[in-house]
Amino acid sequence: MNILIVEDEEKIARNVCAGLEESGHEAVIADNGNEGLAKALSGDFDLVLLDVMLPGRDGLSVLKALREDGNAVPVILLTALSEGAQRVEGLELGADDYVTKPYFIDELLARINAVTRRNSVLHAGPLMLNLVTREARYGDEKIFFAPREFRLLEYLMRSPGKVFTRSQLLKYVWGYGFDPQTSLVKVCVRRIREKIDRDGDSFIQTVRNTGYRFNAEAGRCQARSN
Numbered sequence: 264m265n266i267l268i269v270e271d272e273e274k275i276a277r278n279v280c281a282g283l284e285e286s287g288h289e290a291v292i293a294d295n296g297n298e299g300l301a302k303a304l305s306g307d308f309d310l311v312l313l314d315v316m317l318p319g320r321d322g323l324s325v326l327k328a329l330r331e332d333g334n335a336v337p338v339i340l341l342t343a344l345s346e347g348a349q350r351v352e353g354l355e356l357g358a359d360d361y362v363t364k365p366y367f368i369d370e371l372l373a374r375i376n377a378v379t380r381r382n383s384v385l386h387a388g389p390l391m392l393n394l395v396t397r398e399a400r401y402g403d404e405k406i407f408f409a410p411r412e413f414r415l416l417e418y419l420m421r422s423p424g425k426v427f428t429r430s431q432l433l434k435y436v437w438g439y440g441f442d443p444q445t446s447l448v449k450v451c452v453r454r455i456r457e458k459i460d461r462d463g464d465s466f467i468q469t470v471r472n473t474g475y476r477f478n479a480e481a482g483r484c485q486a487r488s489n
C-alpha cells in the first residue's frame with residue numbers, strides 16, 4: 264500500500280516510514296497540515312496516518328477538509344495520550360481509527376491491516392469491488408475494468424448519494440493538469456455503465472450541469488428483480 268504519513272516530529276515520522284517500508288508498504292512524509300492535505304487530496308494514497316498537533320493546519324482540520332471534499336481515504340489518527348477529546352472529535356469527523364503515541368510499530372501495522380480489511384470490499388446489491396485484489400463482480404459474473412474505470416467507480420461507490428463534480432472526479436482519477444472541459448470523465452462513466460448497468464436504473468446517475476453520483480439503490484432493485 265501507498266501510505267501518507269502526516270507528522271511534524273521528524274524522528275517519529277522517519278521511524279514509522281522505515282517500519283512501513285520494512286513491511287512492504289511505500290510511505291511518503293508530509294511535515295505540516297497544509298502539505299498533508301494537498302498530498303492526501305491528490306488521490307495517490309491508500310491510507311493516511313494523521314498526527315493531530317501539526318504546524319499550519321491541525322490534523323482534525325485536515326480530516327474535516329478531506330471528508331468535505333468527498334475524499335473517503337482511510338485515516339488513522341496519531342494522538343497523544345492527553346488528546347482524548349480530539350480522538351472523539353476525529354472519529355466523529357470520519358477517522359477510521361486512532362493510535363495513541365508512543366506506539367509500537369507492530370501495533371500500528373495491526374491497525375493499518377484492520378482498517379484496510381474493513382475498507383477492502385465495496386458492495387452495492389449485486390455489484391462488488393475488491394480494492395485489494397482489484398477484482399470486480401456483478402453477481403457471479405466477473406467484470407473487467409480498466410484501471411481508471413475501477414478508480415472512478417471506487418470513488419463514487421465510497422460515498423453513495425454524494426454528488427461529485429466533473430473536476431473533482433478528474434482531479435481524483437486522472438490527477439492535476441487536465442482541462443476541466445475534457446470529456447474524459449464522461450467517456451469513462453459511459454464505459455462503466457456499459458459494463459454494470461442492466462435493465463433498470465443506472466448505478467451512476469448524471470446530475471445535470473454538475474456531475475455524477477453513485478446510486479446504490481439501482482443495484483438493490485436489480486438484485487430483487489433477478
Ligand code: CA
Pocket residue numbers: 270271272314315316317
Ligand atoms: Ca505533532
